[in-house]
Amino acid sequence: MAIKLQMLTEHPNEIALIERYWAVDESGQFLEKVSVLADVIQMPQGVTLASFIRQRCTAFDENQVCPQCAELIEIRNRSEAKKVPQRSAKLCTFCQDKRNAIELEVKKAKAEELERRLAEYFRNQLSRTVDYAGIADGQVLLLLALDRAITPRLTNGGFTIGDCRGLAPRYISDFLSQLREAGLILEDPNKAKPGTYYWQQDEIWVVNTQVAYRLAPDTKLGSGEEVIRSLLDRVYTDNEGLFNLWLDYSVADVMCYLADQCDLYNHALSEHEFEEIKSSLRSALEIYSVSQLWSVAWKVVRDAASLANREYYNRQKAAATIPGKIRRYLEKARRESIELKSWSRPELQPAGTLGMVLGEVFGIDEDSSGLTVSSLFARLTGRECSSNVEAELCEPVRELMTNALAHDVGPSVLFRFAELIRAGHDVGFAVKEIGSALRS
Incomplete structure (x- = not known):
């Protein structure tokens, strides 16, 4: 084993110490112990012998060559030296610097692409609006509760899942998912922490706990507290x-x-x-x-x-x-x-x-x-009343339809039914009126 040395100092004592540190015998064993050499020259407090020598000399192992250009590999201490010739797993300094520069350019290009995609995504989010008068009852209640949990961030600022802990005892993300899937809360990449969106291989990944959300604007009312106020008078029917x-x-x-x-x-x-x-x-x-x-x-x-x-x-x-x-x-x-x-x-x-x-x-x-x-x-919601009415009408409707088909007057019955409904009569009256006419 041979170590090629490139001195970075002209001090004779330092050069002598470096040569003794890297000296080996025919079998590749180092001639002197580090503990002995450490006392040869007085070094600043806290500085190790290996770092002292590394600052004053660049060492290349003639038993290790770069897998790309076949140049000798730089080693930093004795433990990195090899006793037999072999192709190194790491690159030489020149090839590594070249690779680092390429990786830096790729990273820079990906960062620019990520910024471009997020900007486009944000523009698309800004164009989305919601007609809050037509959203489901459950979504109205969720929004009212969310507003109370994070006031005033729902209507005038970004918020994260962590901000919504006061919404319910558990499963906060599930409740927010209901609002996300309905398009009622939107992601706001501009207000997210750095690193929230990142590349994983060739895909954009996201740290869910850091995603910033905002309330989607109303089609007519825009954004802000007016949206929440418009929900307070909801008549629940679902x-x-x-x-x-x-x-x-x-x-x-x-x-x-x-x-x-x-x-x-x-x-x-x-x-x-x-x-x-x-x-x-x-x-x-x-x-x-x-x-x-x-x-x-x-x-x-x-x-x-x-x-x-x-x-x-x-x-x-x-x-x-x-x-x-x-x-x-x-x-x-x-x-x-x-x-x-x-x-x-x-x-x-x-x-x-x-x-x-x-x-x-x-x-x-x-x-x-x-x-x-x-x-x-x-x-x-009137469902109970509706169910009772349906149950009461079940038999009269069945009898009406049976008689209509038996007398082959189905179309006439339907036309008459439509006339009575348009005239303002309810379903029960129409069924009873037509049924009486058929029986007479």
Whole structure:
């Protein structure tokens, strides 16, 4: 092994030390130990022998050549030297600098392309508007709750998912996704932190927690507080949408309590197990209240903690029983009509602004059962009345259509029905009037 030296000093003592540091015998072993050489010359405090020599000499290993140009490879210390000739895995200084320059140009070009794409994306976002008078009831309530959670950032500034923690006890990103997918909140790359958008190979990736959002402007009202004020007088008519939003929120409320209880007793559940529990609880919430399911979660988690202390069990096995225990307990409660206890809201788990809005608009809270909420929404949206009318008309309509077909006067019946409706009569009167005429 031979080391080729390029001196960067003219001081004789330093040159002598460098030559002794790199000197080797025929087998490639270094002749002198570093511990001995370290005392030859007095060096500044904190400076190692290797760094002292590196500042005064460039060393090239004649046993290592660059894989691109076959020039000798520069080595920085003894550990990088090789005893036998070989092609190096790293490049020589010249080739490495050349590669770095190319990579820098590529990085610069990608940064410019990223900036161009984000600017184009932002321009497209700016052109999007929403007719807020036509959005779904559930989206109205979400926006009102979101505005309350992050005022005034929803209407006059950018916000991130982290800013929205006050919206609900859990699953904040899921609620925001509903608004994103509906085009009600838009990304605002100009207000995102540097590094939010970046290249990963040939694709643009994003750090979701750093994405900045803003409220989409209204078609007529533009952007700002006017949009939110326009939602305050909404007349709610979507029974199914309202109930689904209540279920989404209630699931978040129960799952937050369950997760806290699991942390308290060191029960580690997988994402799959949490999803299984979430499904069971959503189904149960169609009947029970949030406070009742808190009591179920408390009982099952406590039972699992007790089970973990038994022989042949451990905490992991005990935690794995929680999804099944919840499902079986709820099945038994329904089958045997067991009255579930109600728990008070935990001090460290506020309802969130979505829960507050639901309470103020509809008078419901954690003690409202799914059956009560479902009935309330049906009554408020007119669905209950509509269902009763449909049930009352079912038999008369069937009789009318049967008689119309039997007398081969189907078209005449439809024309007469249309006339009566246009004249201002309701469906029940029209059916009764035409049916009487057919029977006479």
